Structures are given as structure tokens and as C-alpha cells.
Amino acid sequence: MFDEIEFDKIKRLPKYVFAAVGELKMQQRRAGADVIDLSMGNPDGPTPRHIIDKLIESAQKPKVYGYSASKGIYKLRLAAADWYKRKYGVDLDPETEVVASMGSKEGYAHLVQAITNVGDTAIIPDPCYPIHSQAFILASGNVARFAMKLNDDLSLDEDAFVGDVKRCLTETSPRPKYLVVNFPHNPTTATVTPKFYEKIVALAREERFYILSDIAYAELTFDGYQTPSIMSVAGAKEVAVESYTLSKSYNMAGWRVGFVVGSPKLVGALAKIKSWLDYGMFTPIQVAATIALNGDQSCVEEIRQNYRRRRDALIKSFAAAGWEVVSPKASMFVWARIPPPLRDLGSLEFAKELLINANVAVSPGVGFGPAGDEYVRIAMIENENRIRQAAKNIKRYFKESGVKVSEESDPPYTQG
Numbered sequence: 001m002f003d004e005i006e007f008d009k010i011k012r013l014p015k016y017v018f019a020a021v022g023e024l025k026m027q028q029r030r031a032g033a034d035v036i037d038l039s040m041g042n043p044d045g046p047t048p049r050h051i052i053d054k055l056i057e058s059a060q061k062p063k064v065y066g067y068s069a070s071k072g073i074y075k076l077r078l079a080a081a082d083w084y085k086r087k088y089g090v091d092l093d094p095e096t097e098v099v100a101s102m103g104s105k106e107g108y109a110h111l112v113q114a115i116t117n118v119g120d121t122a123i124i125p126d127p128c129y130p131i132h133s134q135a136f137i138l139a140s141g142n143v144a145r146f147a148m149k150l151n152d153d154l155s156l157d158e159d160a161f162v163g164d165v166k167r168c169l170t171e172t173s174p175r176p177k178y179l180v181v182n183f184p185h186n187p188t189t190a191t192v193t194p195k196f197y198e199k200i201v202a203l204a205r206e207e208r209f210y211i212l213s214d215i216a217y218a219e220l221t222f223d224g225y226q227t228p229s230i231m232s233v234a235g236a237k238e239v240a241v242e243s244y245t246l247s248k249s250y251n252m253a254g255w256r257v258g259f260v261v262g263s264p265k266l267v268g269a270l271a272k273i274k275s276w277l278d279y280g281m282f283t284p285i286q287v288a289a290t291i292a293l294n295g296d297q298s299c300v301e302e303i304r305q306n307y308r309r310r311r312d313a314l315i316k317s318f319a320a321a322g323w324e325v326v327s328p329k330a331s332m333f334v335w336a337r338i339p340p341p342l343r344d345l346g347s348l349e350f351a352k353e354l355l356i357n358a359n360v361a362v363s364p365g366v367g368f369g370p371a372g373d374e375y376v377r378i379a380m381i382e383n384e385n386r387i388r389q390a391a392k393n394i395k396r397y398f399k400e401s402g403v404k405v406s407e408e409s410d411p412p413y414t415q416g
């Protein structure tokens with residue numbers, strides 16, 4: 001009906017590549033297969049008990065059922081500022097430099113909506129977390145991309161990155177106004193040093209563009225690596241904002257709580273657009289989130305160690321299956337290059353084959369951008385035994401497909 005009425009914005013959004021794997025996963029499950037699902041970045045663990053208890057306690061108070069504050073209750077914004085002070089020694093004004101968001105995805109997408117004029121360009125490295133680029137498309141902006149270069153240990157090649165940004169600035173018309181950075185990076189797990197932020201803040205000040213930083217995986221770090229924050233750089237608040245989320249560090253993905261901090265101009269734009277679009281998160285969720293940030297942080301250490309154990313199990317068992325993958329220093333993912341004879345399939349076909357032949361679901365790298373097509377992203381959202389079982393299944397499939405498989409004996413597998 002009404003074929004002449006078309007939705008240009010929706011047409012510019014690509015079909016979600018992950019939907020293809022998702023549909024196949026459901027088909028396999030319906031057919032009775034025991035699919036080991038390592039596809040989405042959706043934490044499988046429970047939210048720590050004291051946070052749930054606070055939600056229950058708060059939900060029993062009579063005055064919490066009305067509309068809340070769209071930019072977040074003051075105590076939550078203060079808790080976010082205190083988190084930055086404790087973790088990074090950064091001072092933030094909870095009134096002008098912090099906005100609470102319904103998860104960092106919502107905060108980011110609405111910020112982009114608020115600050116993008118029609119045709120504005122943002123530089124987004126390839127590959128990326130899909131909303132980082134699509135938010136600009138939804139806001140009628142454009143995206144300039146470059147293939148991000150990583151070192152062998154998956155740390156960012158920081159000088160190459162700065163060079164690529166400079167090139168994008170001079171070669172792209174209209175000249176980009178925004179740069180998006182996300183370290184630890186989804187999907188590649190790439191990490192950066194504090195020096196990196198000094199360099200890009202200096203560049204942003206000189207070349208006059210804003211930086212949107214996303215540190216969703218700030219707390220999921222291993223082997224002594226510490227996630228730096230752009231906010232630690234002197235003057236960063238003039239040119240940058242940073243988003244953080246409780247989804248990953250506290251297993252609170254379904255609660256939808258995060259925050260955006262930094263440049264009062266950008267934070268103010270987000271607060272203003274949110275005041276038009278929503279009435280804030282349910283107050284008890286905000287109260288419980290405040291407790292999460294202010295309370296005992298040993299739960300974060302437990303969550304981190306859980307991912308670390310899974311990572312170690314994955315690296316070891318996949319190596320025994322003939323798939324050598326680089327051990328990530330951070331995040332809940334492994335960014336795995338597809339082994340040679342199967343690499344030619346491309347990441348989408350490979351992910352489908354893996355699902356059909358090994359009952360293992362992963363995310364095809366191409367879903368994060370063309371530069372990801374030789375890789376798949378493996379999310380560590382099943383337990384160690386299931387990860388080892390995935391490796392066994394993969395080994396069998398690799399043998400059948402002519403991939404060189406290690407002759408080492410299989411890692412032990414116990415049902416559990």
C-alpha cells in the first residue's frame with residue numbers, strides 16, 4: 001500500500017547481518033541440535049545479589065512509580081562522577097558533565113541524533129560496533145571509514161590510526177566533525193595506551209572535531225591491562241565525551257543503565273534531546289544502579305575472573321582443535337581469524353558452516369564492517385565446559401574440511 005511513500009532512512013540501514021546467523025541458529029535448535037551460542041555480547045551471568053536486593057527494596061517505596069528524571073536522578077549522576085574520580089582521578093560536575101542513559105547504546109544513538117546536522121560526517125574505524133556507524137546514518141549524516149590496523153597482539157597501531165584520521169580529515173567532504181573511538185574495541189578487542197588519547201585529543205583540538213569514546217568493556221581486562229580513559233587527558237572535556245555502561249561489568253545488560261560524561265556542550269545536547277524523548281529510567285533501577293557503582297566492587301572482579309577463565313579455556317582448546325587465536329587483553333570476545341582453507345568462504349558463509357557442521361554460533365566479522373570479513377567474533381557467554389565442547393565440535397568439522405588439526409590430545413571435557 002502507498003508504494004510512493006518510502007522511508008529513506010530505513011532503506012539506508014543495512015539488513016542486520018547477524019539476523020542470518022540468528023535465524024539459522026533457531027532452525028538448528030528447532031531441529032534438536034545442541035547449539036553452543038557464542039554469538040551475541042549478551043552476558044549470561046546473574047546480576048550481583050546486592051543490586052537486585054536494592055531494586056526490590058526501592059520498588060516497595062510508594063513514591064517511585066511516577067516519571068523519573070530524563071537525565072537521571074542526581075544520586076546516579078553523582079555516582080557516575082565518583083566512579084570516574086575513583087578510577088581515573090577525573091573531576092566531573094554531575095549537573096553539567098554527566099547524563100544517565102538507558103544503556104550506552106541509547107545514550108550514544110540519541111547523542112548522535114542531537115548533534116548531527118543533515119550531511120555531517122563522522123569518522124568511524126572499520127570494523128565497528130554497528131550502532132557506532134548506523135546512528136549517524138539514522139541521523140541523516142555520513143560516515144568516513146578506514147580499515148583499522150592492529151599489531152599482532154591485537155593492540156591498536158596507534159600511529160597508523162592517527163595517520164588514518166588525518167587522511168580522512170583532509171580527504172573527506174564535507175570535513176568530518178566527529179571521530180568515534182571504542183577501546184577495548186568491539187569486535188576486535190583492540191586496546192590502547194593512555195598516550196593514544198593524548199595524541200587524538202591534541203589532534204581534535206588542532207583540527208577542530210569532537211571525539212565520542214565508548215568504554216563499555218573498561219572493566220573486563222586481563223593480565224594486568226588497565227583501560228585508559230580519554231577523560232584523563234587535560235582539556236579532553238572540551239572536545240570529547242565518553243560513554244560507559246553497567247551492562248557488562250555488573251551483568252546488567254537487561255536493566256539498560258549507562259551514562260555519558262564529558263563536554264558540557266555535548267552532554268547538554270544529549271540531556272536536552274532526552275528531555276523531549278523520555279522521562280528517565282524507572283527510579284528503582286536508577287537507585288540500584290547507584291548502589292552498583294558505589295558499593296562493594298568485588299563482584300566486578302568475579303565477573304572479570306570468570307571471563308578470564310573462559311578466555312584461557314577457549315585459547316587452549318581452540319589451539320588443540322587447530323585454530324590458533326590471539327588471546328585478548330580485554331573485553332568478553334575473541335577476534336578469531338578464519339583458518340586458511342575456509343577463509344575464502346568469507347565470514348558469513350563460514351559462520352553458517354560452523355553452525356551447521358559444528359553446532360557453534362559465532363558472529364561473522366563482516367557484520368561489523370568489510371574489514372572484518374576474514375574474522376569471526378566469538379563471545380565468551382557460555383561456560384568453560386561448553387567452550388571446550390565447542391572446540392571439540394570444531395576440531396571434527398575442521399578435520400572433515402581439510403584444515404590442519406593439531407595432533408595434541410583433546411582437552412578434558414566434563415559435562416556441566
Ligand SMILES: Cc1ncc(COP(=O)(O)O)c(C=O)c1O
Nearest residue numbers: 041103104105129186216245247
Ligand atoms: C562497544 C559497545 N558499546 C555499547 C554497547 C551497548 O551497551 P548497553 O547495553 O549499555 O547499551 C555494547 C554492547 O554490546 C558494545 O559492545
